[in-house]
Amino acid sequence: MPEHSYGDPAAVNALRSSVMRLARRLKHQRVDESLSPTEMSVLDTLARCGSATPGELARREHVQPPSMTRIVALLEAKGLVRMEPHPEDRRQKVVTPTEQAESMLEESRRRRNAWLxxxxxxxxxEERAALRAAAPVLEKLAHL
Known part of the structure; x- marks a missing residue:
């Protein structure tokens, strides 16, 4: 789709740039620096969506299944997830976050919220009112 179909290209560029910069700064407000952004994202997905198979996680995180298998193995070795038998398909496993992961994610959210x-x-x-009005729109964009 041509860029002009999205409206004002300068506004779109400014939005993209500022959202990316803010997201980068937020990523630095994490509790466990030993975890990669991808590992944190997988834990966050599990916290939001519940337990999942490695294949489901790979689709949600937009990574290849072999990469997700490695990520899950690293998280399991760190005690942040556990593998459980799939309730319907014995050939598969389900990835579930541990209490340690849930506690770490809660502290990370607390730290990021305080920073923000x-x-x-x-x-x-006026700026705070504009931010309150923009929050639902940004949320919608994040989930399209």
């Missing part, structure tokens, strides 16, 4: 709240405090009332 501190930034928002630096905005004026």
């Amino acid at each position: 709240a501190a930034l928002v405090e630096g905005l004026d009332d």
Whole structure:
């Protein structure tokens, strides 16, 4: 699709750039620096969507199944996930986050929320209102 069909190219470029920059800065506010962004993303997906097979996780994370197998093995070795028998297909396993992973994710969310709240405090009332209005739109874009 041509770029002009999305509206103002400068506005789209500014949105892309600022969202990416903010996301990068948020990634640095994590609890466990030994985990890769992909490992954190897999744990977050499990926390949001529930237990899943490695194949389901690979599709959700847009990685190849062999890569997901390696990621899951690393997370299991770190005690962050456990492999359980699939309830319907004995040939498959289901990946489930451990309490340690859930606790780490909660602390990570707390830290990121506190960091972001501190930034928002630096905005004026009008900017905070604009941010509140934009949040549902950004959420929608994130899930399209």
